[in-house]
Structures are given as C-alpha cells and as structure tokens.
Amino acid sequence: MELKRITNFNAGPSAIPLNVLQRVYDKWFNYEGYGMAVMEMSHRSKIFDDIHNRTISLVKQLLDLSDDYHVLFLQGGASLQFAMLPMNILTKSKSADYLDTGSWSTAAIKETKLFGKVNLVFDGSIDKYMRLPKMDEIKLSKKAEYVHITSNNTIKGTQFFEFPKTGDIPLVCDMSSDIMSRKLDINQFAMVYAGAQKNLGPSGVTLVIIRDDMLKKMSKDTTSMLNYHVHLKKNSLFNTPNTFGIYLMGEVLQWIVEQGGVQDMEDRNREKAELLYEYIDENGDFFSGPVEKSSRSWMNVCFRLPNEELEAKFAQESVGARLSGLKGHRSVGGLRASIYNTASLRDVKTLITFLKAFKKRNIDFL
Ligand SMILES: *Cc1c(COP(=O)(O)O)cnc(C)c1O
Numbered sequence: 045m046e047l048k049r050i051t052n053f054n055a056g057p058s059a060i061p062l063n064v065l066q067r068v069y070d071k072w073f074n075y076e077g078y079g080m081a082v083m084e085m086s087h088r089s090k091i092f093d094d095i096h097n098r099t100i101s102l103v104k105q106l107l108d109l110s111d112d113y114h115v116l117f118l119q120g121g122a123s124l125q126f127a128m129l130p131m132n133i134l135t136k137s138k139s140a141d142y143l144d145t146g147s148w149s150t151a152a153i154k155e156t157k158l159f160g161k162v163n164l165v166f167d168g169s170i171d172k173y174m175r176l177p178k179m180d181e182i183k184l185s186k187k188a189e190y191v192h193i194t195s196n197n198t199i200k201g202t203q204f205f206e207f208p209k210t211g212d213i214p215l216v217c218d219m220s221s222d223i224m225s226r227k228l229d230i231n232q233f234a235m236v237y238a239g240a241q242k243n244l245g246p247s248g249v250t251l252v253i254i255r256d257d258m259l260k261k262m263s264k265d266t267t268s269m270l271n272y273h274v275h276l277k278k279n280s281l282f283n284t285p286n287t288f289g290i291y292l293m294g295e296v297l298q299w300i301v302e303q304g305g306v307q308d309m310e311d312r313n314r315e316k317a318e319l320l321y322e323y324i325d326e327n328g329d330f331f332s333g334p335v336e337k338s339s340r341s342w343m344n345v346c347f348r349l350p351n352e353e354l355e356a357k358f359a360q361e362s363v364g365a366r367l368s369g370l371k372g373h374r375s376v377g378g379l380r381a382s383i384y385n386t387a388s389l390r391d392v393k394t395l396i397t398f399l400k401a402f403k404k405r406n407i408d409f410l
Pocket residue numbers: 056120121122123124148194196197198218219220221239240242
C-alpha cells in the first residue's frame with residue numbers, strides 16, 4: 045500500500061510516529077486475540093486495565109517519577125486544567141503566582157481570576173512575548189499557593205531552559221507542547237499537565253501528574269468530575285475515560301522507549317532545532333526569527349519572511365510541496381514549524397530544502 049504521507053509540521057494535533065500508527069492498525073480489528081478493537085472494550089475490563097496501567101508505568105518510567113507522584117488521564121484538554129487547578133486550590137482570598145508568557149498562559153490566568161487572585165510575576169506582553177525572563181527577573185510572592193509556568197509557548201515559539209526555584213511553594217507546569225522532549229528533573233514540579241496531542245499522542249486525553257503534597261492542598265468539596273481526589277481514588281476511571289487515547293499514548297510512549305528514551309528525544313530535538321535556526325540566521329537577508337535567541341523553542345520554530353504577501357505565498361506553496369502546518373498561528377501571523385518528538389531530522393532537512401528553493405525563487409523580486 046502506498047501511503048502518500050505528507051511531511052507534517054502541524055502544531056497540534058500533530059504527527060504520530062508512522063511505526064505507531066502501523067502497530068495500532070495491525071491490531072485495529074482484533075486487539076491481541078480478544079476479538080475486538082480497543083475502542084470496543086469496557087474500560088473496566090482486565091484487558092483495558094492492562095493497557096491503562098502499562099501507559100501509567102511508561103509515564104513513570106520515562107519521566108523518572110518517584111512514588112510521591114500520581115498519574116492521571118483526564119479529559120477537557122490542557123484548557124480544562126487552566127480552571128480545574130485554581131478551582132481545587134484557590135478561594136477569593138488566596139493567590140497564585142503566574143508568569144504570562146503569552147497565549148496559553150494568558151488563557152490560564154484568565155481562568156484563575158475566576159477563583160482567586162493572580163500575582164503576575166512576569167509580564168511578557170511588554171516585549172510582545174518574544175522573550176522569556178531570566179530567573180532573577182521573576183519576583184515571586186511569599187504567600188502564593190503555587191507558581192504556574194508554561195514550559196513551552198507553542199504559539200509564540202519560546203521555551204524555558206531553566207525554571208524558578210520556588211522553595212516550599214509548589215511549582216506547576218503546563219508542559220503540553222514539550223513534555224518528554226528533553227530530560228528535565230520532574231522533582232522540581234509539584235504538578236505537571238499536558239494535553240496529549242503535541243508530544244504524546246491523540247487529542248482528547250490530558251496527562252496530569254500530581255505530587256502528594258500538592259494533592260493535600262486540594263479541596264475535597266469540588267464537584268466530582270473536576271475533583272483531583274475523585275479521579276485519583278478511581279485511577280482515572282471515575283467515569284469513562286478516553287480509552288483509545290490512553291492506549292495510543294501508551295504506544296507512543298513505548299516508541300519513545302524504543303528510540304532510547306527522553307535523553308534520545310532531547311539529543312534529536314536539539315539537533316533539529318539548531319539546524320533550522322542556523323539556516324534561518326545564516327539567511328537573514330530573507331528569513332528572520334522574531335524570538336530572542338536565548339528564548340527560542342526547540343519545538344515550535346517561528347520565522348518571518350520580508351513581507352506578509354510572501355508569507356501567504358509560502359504558506360500556500362508549502363502545502364503544494366506536501367509540507368503541512370507551516371502557517372503561523374492566526375493570532376501572531378508569520379510562519380511556524382512545529383517539530384515535536386515525531387518530526388525527524390530528515391523532515392527538518394526536507395523543510396530546509398524547501399526554504400532554500402523558496403528563497404531562491406523569490407529574493408530577486410524584493
Ligand atoms: C495546545 C496547548 C494548550 C491547549 O490544549 P488543549 O488540549 O487544546 O486544551 C495549552 N497549553 C499549551 C502550552 C498548549 O500548547
């Protein structure tokens with residue numbers, strides 16, 4: 045069968061390793077001799093239980109989690125976590141520290157204000173979110189219930205390579221677009237959440253990791269579906285979870301293990317990003333990177349062309365050349381290549397070949 049697949053730079057949902065899709069396809073009608081597809085199984089069956097627990101242990105293994113951490117698979121995307129987190133912890137008199145690094149963190153702040161106070165400890169809007177703070181620029185307050193940070197800013201193309209030391213105050217991280225893309229000490233975070241559709245698999249399932257001490261801060265009175273204690277007590281089976289999403293995530297995690305784990309992802313991701321930024325910088329007569337160099341994301345490489353007309357032309361012609369997803373987010377314009385774990389070095393080289401040809405075709409007309 046000829047697959048005719050494009051080179052996928054989609055921001056999310058994004059590429060899933062072909063190897064994983066094939067493996068799932070092979071078991072599509074009859075999963076391991078059980079005579080049905082994973083989607084057709086009871087979420088309370090022994091077979092699904094095995095799939096579910098296997099996915100949990102792969103998360104623990106790949107992130108090197110200690111026993112103090114709990115792994116949940118919830119629904120509602122990372123966006124629901126924006127509200128669920130403050131809802132479980134804050135009251136009108138309590139506060140949390142937030143870094144506003146654009147788009148998703150701005151959305152998280154908006155939700156949090158419905159439940160408590162937000163101390164803005166970094167306001168990226170001053171620099172149009174094109175740079176992230178140095179650690180000593182972040183002025184944490186002493187009495188926050190937690191500090192919230194977004195490790196990779198998918199839309200703006202910025203990424204933290206260092207995290208604030210928050211002492212006894214729990215650090216919470218929205219890691220939706222760079223989880224498992226590099227080796228990080230997860231012990232510095234009391235909670236991590238990530239919508240799966242960038243680095244972990246399909247949309248519709250959200251990975252949530254919570255440490256015991258963080259859980260103790262959480263109210264037990266919240267409505268059941270939005271209550272971390274309830275989901276934890278039921279091992280994410282309080283109601284019907286996204287069974288297929290959990291299964292597919294497990295297959296993607298298995299693929300990461302087979303590639304050599306998170307360290308291998310990091311090595312590849314660094315090489316991919318460096319290659320692409322290097323090309324952009326060396327061709328500053330045509331391409332430009334709007335993000336300050338030290339804040340540049342390895343996952344979402346944003347770049348601009350000399351004018352918007354050329355950017356529109358680029359977006360259109362890249363699709364014609366079977367490169368998908370290079371148009372920047374509608375809120376920022378420009379162009380963006382999302383090169384998550386699944387994107388290979390070869391994919392990045394294909395992109396650079398296209399960049400070269402596009403420049404050659406267009407530079408004389410400026
Ligand atoms: C995509 C994304 C979100 C939103 O995820 P949903 O699952 O669509 O709610 C939140 N935060 C970050 C950093 C993202 O990249």
